[in-house]
Amino acid sequence: xxxxxxxxxxxxFSSQAPDGSNDPIRSPIYNLERLEAYxxxxxxxxxxxxxxxxxxxxxxxxxxxxxxxxAAYHVVIKAVQDGQTITPAAEWLANNxxxxxxxxxxxxxxxxxxxxRRLPKLEAGFLxxxxxxxxxxxAFVAHTDxxxxxxxxxxxxxxxxxxxxxKMGELWALPISLRVVLVENLRRLTELMxxxxxxxxxxxxFADDFxxxxxxxxxxxxxxxxxxxxxxxxxxxxxxxxxxxxxxSKGVLPPTFIVQLAQRLREEPKAIEVMYWLEEHLTAQQxxxxxxxALEHQMQAAANVSVRNVITSMRLISAFDWAEFxxxxxxxxxxxxxxxxxxxxxxxxxxxxxxxxxxxxxxxxYSELEVAHLTLEQVEEARVRRLKTRNxxxxxxxxxxxxxxxxxxxxxRKSLEHLVGFRAPWQRRIFQVYIxxxxxGYLGILIVFILVMGxxxxxxxxxxxxxxxxLLVLLASIPIxxxxxxxLNAYIVATLPP
Numbered sequence: 001x002x003x004x005x006x007x008x009x010x011x012x013f014s015s016q017a018p019d020g021s022n023d024p025i026r027s028p029i030y031n032l033e034r035l036e037a038y039x040x041x042x043x044x045x046x047x048x049x050x051x052x053x054x055x056x057x058x059x060x061x062x063x064x065x066x067x068x069x070x071a072a073y074h075v076v077i078k079a080v081q082d083g084q085t086i087t088p089a090a091e092w093l094a095n096n097x098x099x100x101x102x103x104x105x106x107x108x109x110x111x112x113x114x115x116x117r118r119l120p121k122l123e124a125g126f127l128x129x130x131x132x133x134x135x136x137x138x139a140f141v142a143h144t145d146x147x148x149x150x151x152x153x154x155x156x157x158x159x160x161x162x163x164x165x166x167k168m169g170e171l172w173a174l175p176i177s178l179r180v181v182l183v184e185n186l187r188r189l190t191e192l193m194x195x196x197x198x199x200x201x202x203x204x205x206f207a208d209d210f211x212x213x214x215x216x217x218x219x220x221x222x223x224x225x226x227x228x229x230x231x232x233x234x235x236x237x238x239x240x241x242x243x244x245x246x247x248x249s250k251g252v253l254p255p256t257f258i259v260q261l262a263q264r265l266r267e268e269p270k271a272i273e274v275m276y277w278l279e280e281h282l283t284a285q286q287x288x289x290x291x292x293x294a295l296e297h298q299m300q301a302a303a304n305v306s307v308r309n310v311i312t313s314m315r316l317i318s319a320f321d322w323a324e325f326x327x328x329x330x331x332x333x334x335x336x337x338x339x340x341x342x343x344x345x346x347x348x349x350x351x352x353x354x355x356x357x358x359x360x361x362x363x364x365x366y367s368e369l370e371v372a373h374l375t376l377e378q379v380e381e382a383r384v385r386r387l388k389t390r391n392x393x394x395x396x397x398x399x400x401x402x403x404x405x406x407x408x409x410x411x412x413r414k415s416l417e418h419l420v421g422f423r424a425p426w427q428r429r430i431f432q433v434y435i436x437x438x439x440x441g442y443l444g445i446l447i448v449f450i451l452v453m454g455x456x457x458x459x460x461x462x463x464x465x466x467x468x469x470x471l472l473v474l475l476a477s478i479p480i481x482x483x484x485x486x487x488l489n490a491y492i493v494a495t496l497p498p
Contacts, residue, residue: 018061018134018184019126024192024306025185027142032152035143036159042139043163046132047123055121056129058180059113065187066104072190073097079197087300089193089307093186096311100186103179103314110176118362119173133170136160137177146185146306148178148313150320157329165331167368168358175322179314186310189303196256196300203260210265210274253281259296262289323347332357335372339379341403349405356408364420371420378407378416 030038049055076090086094093100119131127135140156157174160166258278265271279289287295327333327347332354336342342350357375361368382401400406407416417424 016061017188018056018058018130018138022188022191024188024303025138025142025181026145026302026306029145030143032155035140035152035156038139038143039136039156039159040163042136043160045125046135046164048132049121049123049129052120053117054129055131058111058116058130058134062104062107062180062183065183068187069097069100069104069183069190072194073100075194075197087193087197088304089189089300090197092304092307092311093190093193096315099311099314099318100183102318103183106318107176107179107183111173111180115169115173118169120167120170131170131173131177133166133173134177134180137174137181141178141181141185146182146309146313148316148320150325154325154329161329161331165367165369167361168326168330168332168354171326171330172322175317175320178317182310182314182317186307189307189310193303193307196254199254199256200260203257204264207261207264210271211268253278253285253292255292255296255299258282258289258292262293323351330354332368332372335369335376336404339376339402339404341405345405353405353408356413360408360416360420360422363422363424366420374419375404375407375416378412378419379404 073093076086076094079086079090080094116131119133122128122130122132122135125135127138136157140153144152157166157171262275262278265274275289282288282292327337327350333350336350336353336357342353345353357371358368360366361371364371366374379402386399386402400410401412406412416422
């Protein structure tokens, strides 16, 4: 590739790509059966780090991808404004960059640092240190050429879970992981697109200089014209041709440069020897001009298809119902849905139950699936007791014990925590103490708020007389208490679920 300083300065950044390469994320396209078999093999190979907090971060690479894509967009728009011809891939980027920008904002919103740290990370492989679900999204994008197919994705994830079930957090992270991989792939495709554009521009400059010299040297043979273009220092040529000369000296001619130069000079009578000269260089590279042209057209067509697939997939991912997808592929949901009470709940309630179950699993030695089974065992024991007692007066209480939510978020929570050996984080323990003493806790925090605001007010009135300070406190007591109550209520509503 031609190493354009302006291109390198604008589009090359310091962070390393997750896989250590800048090639497009593209592998042989698999049909359904082979994709499912590949998912099972991945599940067999994947080994996780002992602690999710270990691993590598994505934030820097995501920021640089955003800057690179924005810079590429500006280059394409400038080319359009200057009346230059652009490729279909560049046209897709120019016409749909608002979709790319939307994905970048969505990634920032849906991938907070705390959520990312809790995702299980891979121990080995080319994506070692990154989340397992990120590797799954990478494999799916690579073997579908960035084409989003919900049914294919569901079968792919289902096949993987036949060997190793995924955690609920990983399934919720799947759409954002797909967005991250698609953005990464688009960044790589645009870099190739802009590098090819730079090669075409340099080929045009070479052709322009050649044609200009043919006018000046009408009586001289073409071989001398070529010699002048490749002389050291170059005669009657721009400084840009010193770079081309260095590329020629290495014996490497990029296909894009060759095709563009051949198209410009093929019909020129004085360029016959140039074409022979090109073919000699290609022969040294064990190829021909026809093969180089075919390869260039193939690469350009593949890039066009990939960019189109990326943009289309981004649009489809944004419109897709991921909540419904989650409930279809989640094994935990598949267990809980066997309970009629859980199945009859609305999505928000089912999601509340699942989050509570996820918290129990994270704070114990049991997996999410095991906690789900233990929860339903508690429910089944309550049902058996009800059938044995047949106490009509206690029917309402017993029926509540047959709701999984009784053990996940209500009074049966402590018994389930004891059963799984749950160890709550210190923040939750403090919160539980506060909930356990609701009225004293509420009044205590309210008094603290009022006292703090009163101290702030008195500090502001420093230098006033005692009577003035007392008057100030009396006058400010009502608005201070109102403000304290409003702040405390807002905090409780934000942190305490119904």
